[in-house]
Amino acid sequence: MSQVQRMSRLMVKTLRDDPADAETISHKLLVRAGYVRRNAAGVWTWLPLGKKVLDNVSAVVREEMDAIGAQEVLLPALLPREPYEASGRWEEYGELLFRLKDRKGADYLLGPTHEEIFTQTVKDQCVSYKDLPVMLYQIQTKYRDEARPRSGVLRGREFQMKDSYSFDITDEGLAESYALHRAAYQRIFTRLGLDHRIVSAVSGAMGGSASEEFLAPAAAGEDTFVDCPACGYAANTEAVTFPADRAEPADASSVGPMEELDTPDTPTIESLARQLDVPASATLKNLLVKVDGEIVAVGVPGDREVDLGKLGEHLAPAVVELVTAEDFAGRPDLVRGYVGPQGLAKVRYIADPRVAPGTAWVTGANKPDTHARDVVCGRDFEVDDYLDVVVVEEGDPCPSCGAGLRLGRAIEIGHIFQLGRKYADTFQLDVLGPQGKPVRVTMGSYGIGVSRAVAALAEQTADAKGLCWPAEVAPADVHVVAAGKAAQIELALDAAERLRAAGLRVLVDDRAGVSPGVKFTDAELIGVPRILIVGRRAAEGVVELKDRRSGESEELPLTDAVAKLTA
Amino acid sequence: MSQVQRMSRLMVKTLRDDPADAETISHKLLVRAGYVRRNAAGVWTWLPLGKKVLDNVSAVVREEMDAIGAQEVLLPALLPREPYEASGRWEEYGELLFRLKDRKGADYLLGPTHEEIFTQTVKDQCVSYKDLPVMLYQIQTKYRDEARPRSGVLRGREFQMKDSYSFDITDEGLAESYALHRAAYQRIFTRLGLDHRIVSAVSGAMGGSASEEFLAPAAAGEDTFVDCPACGYAANTEAVTFPADRAEPADASSVGPMEELDTPDTPTIESLARQLDVPASATLKNLLVKVDGEIVAVGVPGDREVDLGKLGEHLAPAVVELVTAEDFAGRPDLVRGYVGPQGLAKVRYIADPRVAPGTAWVTGANKPDTHARDVVCGRDFEVDDYLDVVVVEEGDPCPSCGAGLRLGRAIEIGHIFQLGRKYADTFQLDVLGPQGKPVRVTMGSYGIGVSRAVAALAEQTADAKGLCWPAEVAPADVHVVAAGKAAQIELALDAAERLRAAGLRVLVDDRAGVSPGVKFTDAELIGVPRILIVGRRAAEGVVELKDRRSGESEELPLTDAVAKLTA
The missing domain is CATH 3.40.50.800 (Anticodon-binding domain)
Incomplete structure (x- = not known):
């Protein structure tokens, strides 16, 4: 039984004013109420009150992980380079990875997530299909050298995370381990008192197939998501995918021939639409990118933005980069600010489904200070690939039912992945199968930001007077x-x-x-x-x-x- | 209430054979019984059974720290360079410190111990003497880049430690905080079932005045300690100090004049004693060292070794180094292997109290292949300083009662320090005192190796069949x-x-x-x-x-x- 905590003895100094650098509610209030203290950018101390809340969150996570039969372990944070070299993530993580050398000059990293090491662990410890399925978890300190650590403990460079990993020999087994985690996560966030949504997500650098995010709606969130009030569909905006066959052909028979226009000083859609007095949605914006070094044009209506994240997901594992001034230098056919698809014979053209056959557009004429109008898709230019690559906007049609989507900001508090055999292939993780032959293992990976959950709770529950904790996590x-x-x-x-x-x-x-x-x-x-x-x-x-x-x-x-x- | 753990599902793979590289009982058995797994030199994973034992140890530590009113916090492991630069430990720790840079090139370290950061924390949070005394603790991951990480989790490079810090305004307050910790540590180790001794210790790089170690006797231990069966005195061998005035004068009136002897090929005490047929204890060994760059000779009886640790403690903050061949080059008065104090007019001579006035010795004659006998202290040479600098041996007299000491090996499981105002001075940690004036704070620092305690328990309790845990820590x-x-x-x-x-x-x-x-x-x-x-x-x-x-x-x-x- 815990002791009575006396404020006369407890180290808690409250502040009347917000810290100068704080932008979010949780950052302001957790500092002002004496829960956390900053040591460096994205590096925080949990003071006595904060440590209690952190422990309460951890306890709920631990109970629910134990309840689904996951086994708790503790892996080191200081990890050798080799396994991450093998998986490719030593390079892929780029500057996000804290790297260091020991006294002998050997390379180490501070673990950002532990797929590699858990795979090696199970390869060591599990020999037969009888040893599987197994689910392992830890509540442990993670390190990511974020470019802009901010918002207090919401996005730290050192933070507490519950990460777990499942190991199965069949796809059905993986689906079951995934479902167990999904249900456990719902119980965890409900018990914590966190308003949350489960949304479809993209797998990103993690690799693998299916993945879902648990989002806590909050203005301070760095993720945007959509949900559909009509059918309940929900997804991270990066994961919203409209079927590319939504490109409905239009009748272009009454459209006149393509015509060039003298349009000086109109390098932007805004300036063009103003000069020609047409809506931005009638113009065709053509973004040039490099895909594995080759220049590709991406066409979207002028009132929409290209979502480079979605584009990258579509084209992975190819690497997508923006073009530079040097790229234009050697290509006189590409006139910066005046590109039109009708003049791009040698360039692959990817377009949003809204650029459907028969639609007519105002677009660049591939000459300085010149645009063209009545440029008809299928007549004046061809689309090589239709891909959904625009940034989702409020009111866009739901990909599931067509109703208008709502857009919201949220904090990612959990993420579950069906990794499949990516890491098992890298480390040749096999067990002896029921037929006496080696069987490759299939994996899932599941994370909860424990310290971030504290910040998310503060964001969702605070009021004008201060913090206002749900019962289960209150200090x-x-x-x-x-x-x-x-x-x-x-x-x-x-x-x-x-x-x-x-x-x-x-x-x-x-x-x-x-x-x-x-x-x-x-x-x-x-x-x-x-x-x-x-x-x-x-x-x-x-x-x-x-x-x-x-x-x-x-x-x-x-x-x-x-x-x-x-x- | 915990669930039944089923071996059919638990990830535990036992081994019949000892791991090839394992030397100690705990290393062998913790690996064989599936408690831990090695990730890199000195970097370990706690598997499900091991995690339970680690948690049980942590729980006992936590309960007893809470019971003395210490408050739990959690500090980061990734720490900025500046505070350690200010205390001098960024340099002092040498290669023991893991250092790294972030993406902006700023210097960081992985915390080996947190005196600096706790001092800063209290400077932030405590304003008045009314806010003190305060005792803070954490159970947290520490990093030290040991030169020879070995013995499994007994001496890791990443390990779990409970560190706590006390802050008082008076010396009496510090003494009380220290006593509270001392008593809590006794309860902790008793509850864990660890056989332990409290011994006087030297403060080393930590700085400060009084300090004691908690040692768990075990053959695998890296510490040696003495205890006295007669009076109960106990100390780390490095901390055993005989009063220098124990140099009891002898009567040299019957000793003949100093005489030189031709002693070819006798550069060692062993060869000299053999050739002259005298006991090694009748010879005088003279070790040359550099103290802040100046050459100093240290004289001890030929059958004893110089304890460089003790010598360093005596002469601190001066830096003690061994002399090199180059140092001899410029000094024709120093003949390597044949140094005698009677020819060292220009060299400071430090001697063990056994080299008392009136004692006669066989020693070097400061010429190649030549020794001298009947070299009498006080007649033929003078001692500048008497210091106790010999390595303690079994049977040496107890400094407290004079009875014969016993020597043993042990594992350091805890260390408590009265730091005093060293760190408070560095960071100008003052609070407003009862008289309205600033008062400098005085500190204590207290550590328990939590993961090491698991290894120590394994060492002390295992038998020929395997591990054999005390009830409170068993999985x-x-x-x-x-x-x-x-x-x-x-x-x-x-x-x-x-x-x-x-x-x-x-x-x-x-x-x-x-x-x-x-x-x-x-x-x-x-x-x-x-x-x-x-x-x-x-x-x-x-x-x-x-x-x-x-x-x-x-x-x-x-x-x-x-x-x-x-x-």
């Missing part, structure tokens, strides 16, 4: 505030001890010489769900019980308050 | 072994469930197709304190209950066995 169940006089402090400590004896986790503000007003403000900032005030009627045994979220309070005898809190 | 309370038939497995699972429901942590070997012999051997190797065998008399409801340590066993009805185990 205490009750915050007892002694108004100030010695007798009130005595009574408050007595009440705290009774609540503790009844099994509650209790924080008591027993500070002498601190005004009641400061104590109330601190209690609201710290955000324990229930506040018990031992104040002016303490002598008659009457206290005030306040709900932190609703602000509702009632005066009642201490005995009744204790009974109510421990009910 | 389970009972290991239920089902002999092999389906009915026996059923009954074993049933027994396991009953034991679990009664609050015990249960491991059950329910593997099908594994022989009873292998299961018994595995159970003994894994080392859970009590083994319940569901075997040949299972059908009649009779099982065998075995004590892992004593090997004693009895047959009894299952109901009685359950009652006995849960008593």
